[in-house]
Structure formats: C-alpha cells, structure tokens
Amino acid sequence: MNYNHLRPYAAVTMAVFLVLLVFTGWVLYFAPHGVAVRNWLFLGVSKHQYKDIHLCLSVVATFLVLMHSALNFKSLSHYLKLHSKVGVPPLLCALVIVTLTVFAAFLL
Incomplete structure (x- = not known):
C-alpha cells in the first residue's frame, strides 16, 4: 500500500x-x-x-516524527548514503548537535 499521500499531512501536523x-x-x-x-x-x-498538555503533545509529536521518518525512509537513507561518502556523515553531525543541545539545556 502506498502511503505517499500522508507525507504532507505528517509534515504540517509536526x-x-x-x-x-x-x-x-x-x-x-x-x-x-x-x-x-x-x-x-x-x-x-x-x-x-x-x-499535562505539554506531555500529551510531546507523545503525539514523537509518534508523528516516527511516522514521518517511516514515510520518508527511502529519501532519508539515500541522503545519508550519498553524503556519507563526502566529508563528515550527516548522521554524526546530527548526533553531535542533539548532544550539545541537550547538554546546553541542562546547564540552563
């Protein structure tokens, strides 16, 4: 079954x-x-x-991120393969940015 018609809804809802x-x-x-x-x-x-509202929104947002990642898995995997051959892999950059952001949030 093709779920491509759900892509824009997932992105806007996120x-x-x-x-x-x-x-x-x-x-x-x-x-x-x-x-x-x-x-x-x-x-x-x-x-x-x-x-309570913040918690419920975050649970639904996590589900939406997972759904968005699943819907765009082919594009995402192609992007990661393409850019991992040149320079620093984007997945590593993303992990470093997320780690630094979480660390900075704990310092506040």
Whole structure:
C-alpha cells in the first residue's frame, strides 16, 4: 500500500505540534515555582494543566516524527548514503548537535 499521500499531512501536523510544544514549554519555563503556583493561571489554564498538555503533545509529536521518518525512509537513507561518502556523515553531525543541545539545556 502506498502511503505517499500522508507525507504532507505528517509534515504540517509536526510543524503545528512543534509550535504548540514551544509555546507550552515557554509557559512552563516562565511560570512561577513553589507555593505561588496554586492560584496561577495563564490564558485560563493552570501550570499543572500546562504540564499535562505539554506531555500529551510531546507523545503525539514523537509518534508523528516516527511516522514521518517511516514515510520518508527511502529519501532519508539515500541522503545519508550519498553524503556519507563526502566529508563528515550527516548522521554524526546530527548526533553531535542533539548532544550539545541537550547538554546546553541542562546547564540552563
């Protein structure tokens, strides 16, 4: 069965989820901590609810990334084979960038 018709939907949905994840992440980052959080609301939603929303969005976004990778596996594998012959393999570059980003996030 050909699933190529799902490609644009997966990409657009991933972009929307990324925007929502960034928004809820910033809200959680700047939300007050401790006792002050009891009565805190932003756009009518509490910090606890933002945590739940952020978690659900991240689970769905992970599924979408896996689906997008599966739908584009042929293109991705061709790209990695083509560029691994010239210079530094892109997969290695991606792993280094992700590792540095995670490390920098823990320093904040």
